[in-house]
Amino acid sequence: PRQLVWLRNDLRLEDNLALFKASQQGEVLAVFVYSPQQWQAHSWGHLKTAFVLSNLYALQKQLATLNIPLKLLSVADFNATPAALLQLAQELGISGLFFNDEYEFNEQKRDAAVVAAFNQAGIKVERFTDQVIFEPGSIRTGKGDFYTVFTPFYRNWISKLRPEHLVPLPAPAAQAASNLASDALPEFTAYQQLKLWPAGEAAAHQKLQTFCEEVLNLYDQQRDFPAIEGTSQISAYLAAGVISSRQCIAAAQFHSADRFMDKSTGAGVWVSELVWREFYRHLLIGFPRISKGRAFKPTTEKLAWRSLENSKAQRDLEAWKAGKTGFPIIDAAMRQLLETGWMHNRLRMLVAMFLSKNLLIDWRVGEAFFMQHLIDGDLAANNGGWQWAASTGTDAVPYFRLFNPYSQSQRFDPEGKFIRRYVPELAHLNNKDIHQPPVNKLGMDKLGGDLFGNSDELKNQAYPAPIMDLKLSRDRVMQAFEAIK
Numbered sequence: 001p002r003q004l005v006w007l008r009n010d011l012r013l014e015d016n017l018a019l020f021k022a023s024q025q026g027e028v029l030a031v032f033v034y035s036p037q038q039w040q041a042h043s044w045g046h047l048k049t050a051f052v053l054s055n056l057y058a059l060q061k062q063l064a065t066l067n068i069p070l071k072l073l074s075v076a077d078f079n080a081t082p083a084a085l086l087q088l089a090q091e092l093g094i095s096g097l098f099f100n101d102e103y104e105f106n107e108q109k110r111d112a113a114v115v116a117a118f119n120q121a122g123i124k125v126e127r128f129t130d131q132v133i134f135e136p137g138s139i140r141t142g143k144g145d146f147y148t149v150f151t152p153f154y155r156n157w158i159s160k161l162r163p164e165h166l167v168p169l170p171a172p173a174a175q176a177a178s179n180l181a182s183d184a185l186p187e188f189t190a191y192q193q194l195k196l197w198p199a200g201e202a203a204a205h206q207k208l209q210t211f212c213e214e215v216l217n218l219y220d221q222q223r224d225f226p227a228i229e230g231t232s233q234i235s236a237y238l239a240a241g242v243i244s245s246r247q248c249i250a251a252a253q254f255h256s257a258d259r260f261m262d263k264s265t266g267a268g269v270w271v272s273e274l275v276w277r278e279f280y281r282h283l284l285i286g287f288p289r290i291s292k293g294r295a296f297k298p299t300t301e302k303l304a305w306r307s308l309e310n311s312k313a314q315r316d317l318e319a320w321k322a323g324k325t326g327f328p329i330i331d332a333a334m335r336q337l338l339e340t341g342w343m344h345n346r347l348r349m350l351v352a353m354f355l356s357k358n359l360l361i362d363w364r365v366g367e368a369f370f371m372q373h374l375i376d377g378d379l380a381a382n383n384g385g386w387q388w389a390a391s392t393g394t395d396a397v398p399y400f401r402l403f404n405p406y407s408q409s410q411r412f413d414p415e416g417k418f419i420r421r422y423v424p425e426l427a428h429l430n431n432k433d434i435h436q437p438p439v440n441k442l443g444m445d446k447l448g449g450d451l452f453g454n455s456d457e458l459k460n461q462a463y464p465a466p467i468m469d470l471k472l473s474r475d476r477v478m479q480a481f482e483a484i485k
């Protein structure tokens with residue numbers, strides 16, 4: 001019998017449960033559904049799209065070595081998917097459809113429609129929990145509720161973990177040559193940033209191995225310093241499923257002499273971050289409103305965000321997007337995003353809080369901007385991070401807590417190394433001034449966001465004065481939150 005494996009965000013041969021199970025039941029064909037309009041509607045940026053497609057190319061080559069053809073279905077959006085998939089399955093004489101579950105609301109709805117269409121046509125469907133270790137919704141409080149706080153979720157998660165959960169599956173075995181050809185894949189732009197994120201499982205595993213050998217056991221001490229490569233930078237591969245969380249946790253177990261469940265070790269803290277990834281997926285299933293742009297805390301829907309019709313708010317937003325707010329650490333972070341497609345976690349928290357609290361701009365605006373620019377854009381983690389920072393989420397930072405961008409900068413980039421890398425126009429400043437440049441050293445003649453300097457050497461590269469007053473911005477957001485209490 002012929003089995004069809006529907007590849008989605010699990011673009012790998014190894015440790016792919018749906019692919020492995022299908023291969024045990026006969027001849028395997030793989031299919032990928034290309035739905036650019038849907039991706040656009042989900043705010044996927046060009047870089048994320050290109051990353052997914054570059055990995056699809058790499059996977060198609062690997063599948064070919066096993067004689068597994070990869071078919072491509074192009075459809076406008078998810079609504080068009082069930083009929084198109086069923087038609088392909090019928091043309092190919094498929095007896096079973098296999099896929100690994102996704103947890104976003106639209107994806108769930110699409111998959112339910114696919115299952116219904118296949119069942120009606122008498123083709124069996126097998127779906128698997130593979131994106132996370134424990135199926136979302138399966139880890140509950142004593143009362144049977146969804147956890148809304150991370151720490152007890154983490155404890156329960158750890159208590160359920162057994163050695164067999166961490167045994168990655170091999171790639172499927174090679175099959176006899178097929179008379180079916182693979183399809184040509186969509187073209188994509190080879191953006192400069194893709195060089196930083198080479199495609200394919202081998203590249204992902206190389207990254208994981210280097211991280212585990214050189215950084216993992218120092219992760220707890222180094223992970224907050226953006227100038228250091230103190231984190232794995234594996235997120236884009238996890239988001240596209242080029243590597244699995246099981247493979248990552250198993251590697252942490254191996255390289256930490258089994259101390260990966262102990263949060264006083266680097267490996268333990270790293271694994272807890274992977275559990276955050278799972279936690280946010282559980283929330284997607286428990287609280288579908290999260291996928292629909294709603295706040296986790298409904299009361300915060302009433303917050304009076306600044307209107308973007310207001311030209312000052314619009315200018316503030318543009319300055320934030322461009323990395324020209326006049327706050328060096330914020331600007332360095334935003335420029336890292338624009339230049340590389342990735343941003344360090346500490347900085348994501350900082351810039352998200354800066355936009356939603358200091359600038360009082362709706363977190364959804366920032367969430368969408370991140371999604372458009374991140375190579376690792378992932379609804380669950382991105383939404384979770386934004387709602388955490390904006391204090392609209394579950395287990396979020398309390399509304400009255402604001403990061404001070406200057407002291408955060410002094411603390412996490414003490415020598416200004418990171419700022420110097422991304423904001424070269426400040427590189428000449430000393431280690432103290434670099435965090436909060438005195439306006440007269442910027443060649444500015446007035447405060448208030450004049451982007452042009454007045455000294456010759458700075459003319460082309462002058463740095464803006466801060467776009468707002470920290471103290472006033474703090475009062476403003478406190479009032480906004482107090483008004484909805």
Ligand code: FAD
Pocket residue numbers: 223231232233234235236238239270273274276277278280343344345346348349352370374376377378379381382383384385386389
């Ligand atoms: P490491 O520190 O090496 O962690 C390993 C893996 O654990 C990551 O690759 C990621 O898959 C997972 N992880 C780590 N931290 C978190 C977290 N806080 N929440 C969920 N999963 C986590 N992560 C994304 O993958 N995609 C996003 O779109 C995304 N948007 C974010 C937006 C905001 C505002 C914030 C505050 C965080 C966001 N994160 C997102 C979480 C985190 O910042 C990134 O996962 C991390 O920076 C990726 O770098 P790394 O692979 O080196 O992580």
